[in-house]
Every structure is written in C-alpha cells, then in structure tokens.
Amino acid sequence: MSVQECHPFHFLLQPHNVALRRFAIKLTGNEHRAEDLVQETFLKAWANREKFILGTQLRGWLFTILRNTFYSDLRKYKREVEDADGKFAALLFEEAAQEHAIELNEVLAALALLPENHRRPLVLMGAFGFSQIEAAEACGVTVGTIKSRVSRGRLNLCRAFGREQASVELPETTQPMALNPGELGTAAPL
Numbered sequence: 001m002s003v004q005e006c007h008p009f010h011f012l013l014q015p016h017n018v019a020l021r022r023f024a025i026k027l028t029g030n031e032h033r034a035e036d037l038v039q040e041t042f043l044k045a046w047a048n049r050e051k052f053i054l055g056t057q058l059r060g061w062l063f064t065i066l067r068n069t070f071y072s073d074l075r076k077y078k079r080e081v082e083d084a085d086g087k088f089a090a091l092l093f094e095e096a097a098q099e100h101a102i103e104l105n106e107v108l109a110a111l112a113l114l115p116e117n118h119r120r121p122l123v124l125m126g127a128f129g130f131s132q133i134e135a136a137e138a139c140g141v142t143v144g145t146i147k148s149r150v151s152r153g154r155l156n157l158c159r160a161f162g163r164e165q166a167s168v169e170l171p172e173t174t175q176p177m178a179l180n181p182g183e184l185g186t187a188a189p190l
Contacts, residue, residue: 013042016062023063027070037073041066110160118153121146 020041024034044065045052052061083089111119117139124130124138125146136146 012058013045013062016059019059020062020066024066024070027067037066037070040069044069106161107157110157113160114153114156118149118156121149122153122157125150 017038020038021034024037024041025031028034028037041062045062052058081088111122114122120139121135124135125132130138132143132146132150135150136143139146139149141149
C-alpha cells in the first residue's frame with residue numbers, strides 16, 4: 001500500500017504513540033504489556049475509525065480506549081490463574097468415565113453368563129472383599145471348594161474376554177519327570 005492509498009486516519013494515530021506508551025507503562029508497570037496495550041488500542045481505534053469525528057480530540061479518544069482496555073483486561077486477568085508449568089491444569093484433568101462404564105457393563109454381562117456356583121464366590125471375594133474363609137462360610141462349602149470355584153470362574157471370565165490365562169512355568173527342578181511306559185509296569189490307564 002503506497003502512502004497515497006493510506007487512510008488519513010493512519011497519519012493521525014502515529015504522533016500519539018509515545019504518549020500512549022508512557023501512559024500504558026504507568027498503568028501496567030510492565031514494558032511488554034504496555035506495548036501490547038498500545039497495539040490493542042491502535043487496533044480498536046482503527047476498527048472504529050468511522051466513529052471518530054474529525055476535529056475532535058483524537059488524543060483523548062485514544063487515551064480513553066487505552067484506559068478502558070486496560071481495565072477490561074485487568075478484570076479478565078483477575079479470574080485467570082497463571083499456569084506456566086501446567087500444574088493447575090493437571091489438577092483439573094479427569095479421565096474419561098464412559099470407558100470405565102462400558103468395561104463395567106462388559107464384566108457384569110460376562111459374570112451373568114457364569115454358573116451361580118462360580119459367580120457367587122467371585123462376587124463375594126472380588127466385589128465385597130470377603131476372605132476365602134468368609135466366602136466359604138457364606139456359600140456353605142469348604143475353603144478348598146471356594147478356591148476351586150474362584151479359579152474356574154476366573155478362567156471362564158478370561159475366556160469370555162478372549163484372554164487365556166498364562167500358564168505358569170515351573171522351575172526345572174519341579175518339572176514332572178518323563179517316564180517310559182515300560183517302567184510303570186502294567187498300570188491301569190488314568
């Protein structure tokens with residue numbers, strides 16, 4: 001844009017730059033914020049240049065815009081918290097709850113498919129925190145039966161979710177020994 005194409009208002013703003021900057025520094029106490037405030041004042045004045053009446057006090061109009069902008073920003077900054085390192089934002093973070101609700105519904109549906117004698121011990125121990133002894137008393141069976149039912153129930157839940165329980169590898173010293181059929185004699189098949 002050449003000098004001849006500039007709006008006349010453009011030439012009226014420039015002489016007030018230094019006075020506006022001094023006033024902005026007095027208000028803010030910060031040179032960088034003052035510069036931003038002056039720039040915002042010029043932007044607002046330029047956006048509303050049609051409202052300015054030639055022959056009136058441009059300097060007073062610019063100072064009013066600057067002062068009102070400063071007070072508006074001040075009110076806005078009072079409600080804001082500076083969080084440069086993100087500590088406050090991290091406190092406001094909440095994990096998405098809908099995924100947990102979906103997973104809970106899937107677990108409940110899989111539990112509903114289990115036989116009652118497997119479901120009840122799992123619920124007593126898993127959801128209500130019963131010990132094996134307490135669960136055995138509540139079900140009217142022995143502790144060994146509860147252990148077996150819980151183990152089978154967990155295995156069925158793993159299968160329902162497409163996860164097979166990982167087999168535990170025993171150390172070499174406890175691996176069963178391979179026996180030749182001839183060494184056993186004539187034992188009945190198991």
